[in-house]
Amino acid sequence: MKAFARLYEELDRTTSTNAKVAAMAAYFRSAPAGDAAWALFFLTQRKIKRLLPTRVLWELTLEMTGMPGWLLEHCYAAVGDGAELVALLVDRPVDRPPAEDLSLERWMEERVLPLKDMDLAAQARAMREYWSDLETLEILVLNKIITGEFRVGASATLAIRALAQVAGVPQPIMAHRVMGDWPPSAGFFQHLLAPEPEHRLDSHPYPFFLASPLEEDPASLGARAEWMAEWKWDGIRAQLVRRGGATYVWSRGEELVTERFPEVIAGATHLPEGTVLDGELLAFRDQVLPFAVLQKRIGRQKLTPSILADAPVAFMAYDVLEEGGEDLRERPLSERRARLEALLARAAAPALRASPVVEGSGWPDLARVREEARARNVEGLMLKRLSSPYRTGRRRGDWWKWKIAPYTIDAVLIYAHPGHGRRATLFTDYTFAVWDQGELVPVAKAYSGLSDAEIAELDAWVRRHTRERFGPTRAVEPVQVFELAFEGIAASTRHRGGVAVRFPRILRWRKDKPAAEADTLDSVKALLTARA
Amino acid sequence: MDDLVVSTPVGLFCPAGGFHIDPWGPAERAVVTHVHADHARPGSAAYLCTEASAPFLRRRMGEAAVVQGTAYGERVRLGGAVVSFHPAGHVLGSAQIRIEAAGQVWVISGDYKRAPDPTCPPFEPVRGDVFVTEATFALPIYRWPEPDAVAREVMAWWERNRQAHVASLLFCYAMGKAQRLLAELARLTDRPVLVHGAVAEVSELYRQQGVSMLATTRVAELPARRSYAGELVLAPLSAGGTPWVRRFGEREIALASGWMRVRGTRRRKGYDRGFVLSDHADWPALLRTIEETGAGRVLVTHGYTEELARFLREGGRDAGVLATHFEGEADV
Ligand SMILES: [Zn+2]
Ligand SMILES: [Zn+2]
Numbered sequence: 001m002k003a004f005a006r007l008y009e010e011l012d013r014t015t016s017t018n019a020k021v022a023a024m025a026a027y028f029r030s031a032p033a034g035d036a037a038w039a040l041f042f043l044t045q046r047k048i049k050r051l052l053p054t055r056v057l058w059e060l061t062l063e064m065t066g067m068p069g070w071l072l073e074h075c076y077a078a079v080g081d082g083a084e085l086v087a088l089l090v091d092r093p094v095d096r097p098p099a100e101d102l103s104l105e106r107w108m109e110e111r112v113l114p115l116k117d118m119d120l121a122a123q124a125r126a127m128r129e130y131w132s133d134l135e136t137l138e139i140l141v142l143n144k145i146i147t148g149e150f151r152v153g154a155s156a157t158l159a160i161r162a163l164a165q166v167a168g169v170p171q172p173i174m175a176h177r178v179m180g181d182w183p184p185s186a187g188f189f190q191h192l193l194a195p196e197p198e199h200r201l202d203s204h205p206y207p208f209f210l211a212s213p214l215e216e217d218p219a220s221l222g223a224r225a226e227w228m229a230e231w232k233w234d235g236i237r238a239q240l241v242r243r244g245g246a247t248y249v250w251s252r253g254e255e256l257v258t259e260r261f262p263e264v265i266a267g268a269t270h271l272p273e274g275t276v277l278d279g280e281l282l283a284f285r286d287q288v289l290p291f292a293v294l295q296k297r298i299g300r301q302k303l304t305p306s307i308l309a310d311a312p313v314a315f316m317a318y319d320v321l322e323e324g325g326e327d328l329r330e331r332p333l334s335e336r337r338a339r340l341e342a343l344l345a346r347a348a349a350p351a352l353r354a355s356p357v358v359e360g361s362g363w364p365d366l367a368r369v370r371e372e373a374r375a376r377n378v379e380g381l382m383l384k385r386l387s388s389p390y391r392t393g394r395r396r397g398d399w400w401k402w403k404i405a406p407y408t409i410d411a412v413l414i415y416a417h418p419g420h421g422r423r424a425t426l427f428t429d430y431t432f433a434v435w436d437q438g439e440l441v442p443v444a445k446a447y448s449g450l451s452d453a454e455i456a457e458l459d460a461w462v463r464r465h466t467r468e469r470f471g472p473t474r475a476v477e478p479v480q481v482f483e484l485a486f487e488g489i490a491a492s493t494r495h496r497g498g499v500a501v502r503f504p505r506i507l508r509w510r511k512d513k514p515a516a517e518a519d520t521l522d523s524v525k526a527l528l529t530a531r532a
Numbered sequence: 533m534d535d536l537v538v539s540t541p542v543g544l545f546c547p548a549g550g551f552h553i554d555p556w557g558p559a560e561r562a563v564v565t566h567v568h569a570d571h572a573r574p575g576s577a578a579y580l581c582t583e584a585s586a587p588f589l590r591r592r593m594g595e596a597a598v599v600q601g602t603a604y605g606e607r608v609r610l611g612g613a614v615v616s617f618h619p620a621g622h623v624l625g626s627a628q629i630r631i632e633a634a635g636q637v638w639v640i641s642g643d644y645k646r647a648p649d650p651t652c653p654p655f656e657p658v659r660g661d662v663f664v665t666e667a668t669f670a671l672p673i674y675r676w677p678e679p680d681a682v683a684r685e686v687m688a689w690w691e692r693n694r695q696a697h698v699a700s701l702l703f704c705y706a707m708g709k710a711q712r713l714l715a716e717l718a719r720l721t722d723r724p725v726l727v728h729g730a731v732a733e734v735s736e737l738y739r740q741q742g743v744s745m746l747a748t749t750r751v752a753e754l755p756a757r758r759s760y761a762g763e764l765v766l767a768p769l770s771a772g773g774t775p776w777v778r779r780f781g782e783r784e785i786a787l788a789s790g791w792m793r794v795r796g797t798r799r800r801k802g803y804d805r806g807f808v809l810s811d812h813a814d815w816p817a818l819l820r821t822i823e824e825t826g827a828g829r830v831l832v833t834h835g836y837t838e839e840l841a842r843f844l845r846e847g848g849r850d851a852g853v854l855a856t857h858f859e860g861e862a863d864v
Contacts, residue, residue: 012795012799013804013805014804065672067672069845070842070848071671071672071843074671074836074839075671075672075673077672078673078794079669079794079796081795083672084794084795084796088673088675088793088794089672089673091675103621259726272731299680423792423796424795424796424800425794425796425797425800426800
């Protein structure tokens, strides 16, 4: 556990990509395979189910230290990270000798995972014991793992790069090997390091190719004839894998979501063995339905007949990566597209559709078509180079997303919350409101979009203009106006204002605008009708 | 009974004795706990401090200043009060101030710590009716590791950077913290250390008072265009981010401070490393000290005052906040 905690600290400490890769590679080389497997599991952003909520750790901390709740909250304001807060309060008293170091694998398998089957009292007893065996940083790491919040200061791509170095295989091959669901075991890790993959797991998807946002005029891409245009769907990106007589559906988050989509699985039985399609899961009845409908479907634990009827789903395929067991990713898109259409025509399954090619002879024509996007419940257009292979990860040049402008509103800052991680001691999360009959009604929570300097300035302002405190949250004087952008809007009964916005972010700080001139709830709701 | 010490616009004032304690504005007579800039300010007509503080104060205030030094424990009559200084363990010369008048004893802690420090005499608990305590780190998250363990961490960091041929730039308070580091490291190595001029000046005064530390060389005395790979450099925080640091080439930067206990603070301030080394009392030391003074009433200044006072009150103690100007000073 000590070596893994040190790796965590090193990744947290350095901003240099090379240093991060070097630290991970050194760990993979020196750690026992079972530890390395677990480390890779976490470094590739995989998570174990939350075993205990942070709240329980806090209660345990209060019990152990005997401190009052308000003091814990003041401490939280100074630390800004729940797992670290607990570590700083319960860590080993200076006079106690450190316990023997146990490997990460044994920690996970003998101590962490068994928490799942304990009752609350036994969990509490176990946690006390664990904490007393560890140093501050190890407690922090343990707490984050147990609360399902473990994240490291390095992307999965960097971890894969480090592992590719250690194994001496090209990075895309390593990316493919670590995809999907696998048990973090010594055996699996050794298998990863093998010079040639001994066998391929049937269920494995390919690494997704991701589009980059197009910020310039599409004319900069060259001749229109070299490009294929499709709608940019607002659904769940997924790969449909048909191998070994079974079907697997993988979301882009590398989550196996097969059982959520029975109608797609039924359709997939019409596909030949050895087929992998890339596409989008969408709520669909004669036409694409809003994302909110799809959400209804995902949010349910049990798929009742009425949910299946209310939120039917289709798989909108736009690429074929494997046919007859053959990897097609190096073939040009034009060829893959022709194969895809033929494949789907033969399957003739209504739940499997080919994402239509959007016509339009020149770029200006296409720009006009793109204006229909909002009415069609899509986010804009995708532009794909007809001669391009199917690449790995976000590589600029061949796939572009040409989105329509998001919705924007001017809203007033009403609450500030402390951030997490790097921004732990700053107020970086904000709640915004708009006017409704002389009252401010919250409509969005947003945290991204401000520069570090603006965050610091706003943080100082929040501290000086706090009206009321609710734990770590500050209610501030309602004077600061911000322009917010969001990708979507839907009616909602769960939100006070009656609307829910999707992916809100801050576009700019409108210091020029008095709060009284911020948007009203009516003008926000008008966006709803604009959509329908 | 009237309070022996009250808060005024220029700082804490003792009406019976006619003197101010650590005033931040001009005063007739200033009684100074220690020579950190937020406690010892220029402009007063006369200063009373410990013997060990006097040379620092004279250098700071200029030769014309009236500075009187007195031994720890010696009783000095000021007006209707008897004043004495007692070790606070904060930095060389730091003191608590005991004031006796009208049948009451008040003890003003100044800044203090309870952890061992080879550069100054340890804190001595002083019994009194009222204890005025600092609260810089008065939250339970602030608990310090053993200083010699921290010194070993600094050594390991320096060693690692030596092997990687990069300079180790360690920022710290030039008065007190730098010398404490030099004295702690002297137990682990005899390699010389490079220092910024501000650190060198204070260290010289420490040496004159018999404090033994690692040998130091001023960066300014070294030839230009020299390599600093593998060197350890101590510098005040004010030198951070200035052109002065560019000469060190490839480097790691670290800060030695109690604030480094919280990761977010280190990251926000952009240091590669943080060493948890403080010249202030941590949470357990604050509570233990308050207990040991036997004071029936506790007044809190300087730092997390509301938190400490409320915690004490909830524990059944008579405690309140004494407003001072020190709040928000960069106390590291
Ligand atoms: Zn001080
Ligand atoms: Zn101070």
